[in-house]
Amino acid sequence: MASVEAGTGDEVARLRRELEQLREENHRLSRLLDLRGQGTAPAPEQLAAPVAPGLVTMGSPVEDKLALYADRFRARPDVYAVRWENQRIGTAGWMPAVAGGWRKGMDRRAAAHLPLTAEVVAAHLVGDMFLGLYPLLTxxxxxxxxxxxxxxxxxxxxxxxxxxxxxxxxxxxxxxxxxxxxxxxxxxxxxxxxxxxxxxxxxxxxxxxxxxxxxxxxxxxxxxxxxxxxLPDGGFGNLIAAPLQGRPPS
Known part of the structure; x- marks a missing residue:
């Protein structure tokens, strides 16, 4: 019991040290911004002002939220990537989404890539898949x-x-x-x-x-x-994982 209490005390002490380091770092950065003439006061919250017409909020229809997401994270519309995992051997990666899925011996040049649609974005946001975006346009x-x-x-x-x-x-x-x-x-x-x-x-x-x-x-x-x-010849450029995935992979 004593060893458990000692371990807990050590952990609390470590967290307090980290908190103090973060406070010192925040203070240093604030002073640097002050020297550059930049204010350090937090910006007012968006919803502190009257809600403007057309502004997407928590109460907006799902279609409006999907449209906002698609507009902000606008990438190549003709192709997207999906994350795969093999839990048996502990490997994971990304591959472009194609009609019918990838099959052994499949010719990559003849693959029919699937377009990025609102349904795909929705599936990503609820956690049914993990979406990868190609930001470099054609x-x-x-x-x-x-x-x-x-x-x-x-x-x-x-x-x-x-x-x-x-x-x-x-x-x-x-x-x-x-x-x-x-x-x-x-x-x-x-x-x-x-x-x-x-x-x-x-x-x-x-x-x-x-x-x-x-x-x-x-x-x-x-x-x-x-x-x-x-854009590289015959390629899509590097992909980036789309944010706000509903259910992180295990």
Whole structure:
């Protein structure tokens, strides 16, 4: 019984140390923003203002919510990916969705890819499948940019990226991974822009996030999506897991 109590006490002490470190980090970043002339007060909640006509809320019809999701996370409409898992041997991965499913010996060049529809999005959101999006469009443009962070410092680095975006007047949305060990930061554009331009914006924000993090080098940063400026011959470019999946895979 004594060993259990000792273990619990050690865990509480560790959590208190981590909390204090996070407070110190938050205070340091706030001071940096103050030095740059940026306010650190939280923005007012969206619903504190009167609900504008056409604004999608919790009480909106399902069709409106699906349309909003599809508009924000607008990717290639002619193809999407699905996540597969083999629990017997412990492997998992992604593959483009095709009519009839993939079969052994199937010619990939002759496969009929399935389009991304509202029904597919709905299945993802309720957890019946896990959707992968191809952000790089066929004309080498994109409608969003996502920065991927992984590892123990992922959330702090992603927050620094968000603060850099806010300092430059770029609206950014932070998504914590399902496992809690990574993060995506999404930037949405009002229209399609060249992927090279979007990626340049992301690169600038990364450099500014490094300044905000001080001595930290953003080691958790993985890559930007789209991952390419130009669509590769015969390929779709790198996919990114769609957010808000209803039921995380086991």
């Amino acid at each position: 004309d080498n443009t994109c409608r969003f940019l996502a920065a991927d962070f992984d590892g123990s410092a992922a959330v702090l680095d992603a927050l620094a990226y968000c603060k850099a975006a806010r300092a430059d007047g770029v609206p950014a949305a932070l998504e914590i991974s399902q496992a809690g060990r990574g993060a995506h930061v999404w930037v949405f554009f009002t229209g399609a822009i060249p992927a090279a331009t979007a990626r340049a914006v992301g690169t600038v924000l990364l450099h500014e996030a490094m300044v905000l993090r001080g001595s930290m080098d953003l080691r958790s940063y993985d890559r930007l999506f789209p991952n390419q400026d130009v």
